[in-house]
Amino acid sequence: MSAWNTGKVIEHKQWSESLHSLYVESDIESFEAGQFVKIALTINGEIIGRPYSLVNPPGSRLSEFYYIEVPNGPLTARLSTLRPGDEILVAPKAHGFLILDELPPSRHLWMMATGTGIGPFLSILATDKPWTRFERVVLVYAVRYVSELSYQERIAQLYAKHSRQFSFIPFVSREAVDLTLTGRIPQAILDGKLEMHAGIEFSAENSQVMLCGNPQMVKDTSNVLIARGLKKNRRFDPGHITVENYW
Numbered sequence: 001m002s003a004w005n006t007g008k009v010i011e012h013k014q015w016s017e018s019l020h021s022l023y024v025e026s027d028i029e030s031f032e033a034g035q036f037v038k039i040a041l042t043i044n045g046e047i048i049g050r051p052y053s054l055v056n057p058p059g060s061r062l063s064e065f066y067y068i069e070v071p072n073g074p075l076t077a078r079l080s081t082l083r084p085g086d087e088i089l090v091a092p093k094a095h096g097f098l099i100l101d102e103l104p105p106s107r108h109l110w111m112m113a114t115g116t117g118i119g120p121f122l123s124i125l126a127t128d129k130p131w132t133r134f135e136r137v138v139l140v141y142a143v144r145y146v147s148e149l150s151y152q153e154r155i156a157q158l159y160a161k162h163s164r165q166f167s168f169i170p171f172v173s174r175e176a177v178d179l180t181l182t183g184r185i186p187q188a189i190l191d192g193k194l195e196m197h198a199g200i201e202f203s204a205e206n207s208q209v210m211l212c213g214n215p216q217m218v219k220d221t222s223n224v225l226i227a228r229g230l231k232k233n234r235r236f237d238p239g240h241i242t243v244e245n246y247w
C-alpha cells in the first residue's frame with residue numbers, strides 16, 4: 001500500500017487570520033473518533049507531512065482538519081494557500097489513542113483542549129458513544145482571544161441535543177469576555193472554579209479526563225489532577241487521564 005493517497009480540497013474555511021479548516025475528499029480506512037492522520041504537500045521537491053486530528057466523525061464523506069498557521073511553520077504556511085480543487089496528500093490510515101475505547105468505565109467525561117486541540121473532541125462528540133457511556137460530558141475549550149473560539153455553532157447544536165448531559169466551558173486567557181472563564185485550566189482546577197461551573201467534581205471514582213493540545217497545558221493539568229488522586233491512563237495500567245500532545 002502506498003504511504004499517501006492523493007486527496008482533493010473541497011472547501012477551505014478561514015475562521016480568523018491564523019485559524020483554518022480544510023475539507024478534503026480522500027480515501028481513509030475506517031477510524032475511531034479522536035484519531036489523526038498525516039497530511040502532506042510536496043514543498044521544494046520534498047514531501048512534508050504532519051499529523052492532524054480528524055474533526056469529522058467516522059462515516060463522513062469529507063475529512064475535516066482544523067489547524068492554526070504557526071509562524072515559520074513549513075507545512076501550515078503552505079496549507080493556507082490551498083483552494084478548492086487543489087491536491088493534498090493524505091495517509092490512508094488513522095492512528096492514535098485519544099479515543100473512548102481506551103477509557104475505563106466512569107460516570108463523568110471531561111474533555112479539555114487548548115486551541116486546535118478541540119478537533120478530536122468534536123469528532124468524538126458527534127458520535128453516540130459519549131452520550132451512551134457517560135452520565136455527564138464536560139467540554140473545556142481554552143484559547144487566547146474570543147475570536148479563536150471556533151466551531152461555536154456545532155457546540156451549540158450539541159448542547160441543544162444533549163442539554164441535560166452536556167456542559168461547555170470556554171476559557172479566554174488574554175481578554176475579559178462575558179460568559180467565559182479567564183486564565184488557564186490548571187489554575188481554575190486549583191481554585192475550584194472549573195468544578196463549580198461544571199457542577200461536578202474530579203474524583204478517581206467518577207472521572208475520566210481527556211487532554212489535548214499545548215503540551216505544557218497537558219503537563220500542568222495532569223499534575224494538578226494527579227495531586228487530586230487521579231492517575232495517567234495506560235493500556236496495561238488503567239487510570240483516569242488520557243492525553244495527546246500536539247507538539
Ligand SMILES: Cc1cc2nc3c(=O)[nH]c(=O)nc-3n(C[C@H](O)[C@H](O)[C@H](O)COP(=O)(O)OP(=O)(O)OC[C@H]3O[C@@H](n4cnc5c(N)ncnc54)[C@H](O)[C@@H]3O)c2cc1C
Pocket residue numbers: 036050051052053054065066067068070071072073074075076077096115116117119244245246247
Ligand atoms: C498527534 C498530533 C495531532 C495533531 N493534530 C493537529 C491538528 O488537528 N491541528 C493542528 O493545527 N495541529 C495539529 N498537530 C500539530 C501539527 O502536526 C503541526 O505540527 C502543526 O500544524 C505545525 O506544522 P508546521 O509544519 O507548519 O510547523 P512545525 O514545524 O510542525 O511546528 C512549529 C511549532 O509550531 C507550534 N505548533 C505546532 N502545532 C501547533 C498547534 N496545533 N497549535 C499551536 N501551536 C502549534 C509548536 O511550537 C511547534 O514547535 C498535531 C500534532 C500531533 C503530534
Ligand SMILES: NC(=O)c1ccc[n+]([C@@H]2O[C@H](COP(=O)([O-])OP(=O)(O)OC[C@H]3O[C@@H](n4cnc5c(N)ncnc54)[C@H](OP(=O)(O)O)[C@@H]3O)[C@@H](O)[C@H]2O)c1
Pocket residue numbers: 018068069070071114115116142143144145148171172173174183184185186214216217218220221
Ligand atoms: N493565538 C494567536 O493570536 C496567534 C496568532 C498567530 C499565530 N499564533 C501562533 O500559534 C501558536 C499558539 O497557538 P494557540 O494560541 O492556539 O495556542 P496556545 O499558545 O497553546 O494557547 C491556547 C490556550 O492555551 C493556554 N495555555 C498555554 N500554556 C498553558 C499551560 N501551561 N497551562 C494551561 N493553559 C495554557 C493559553 O493561555 P495563555 O494565553 O495564558 O498562554 C491559551 O488560553 C504559536 O506558535 C503562536 O505564535 C498565535
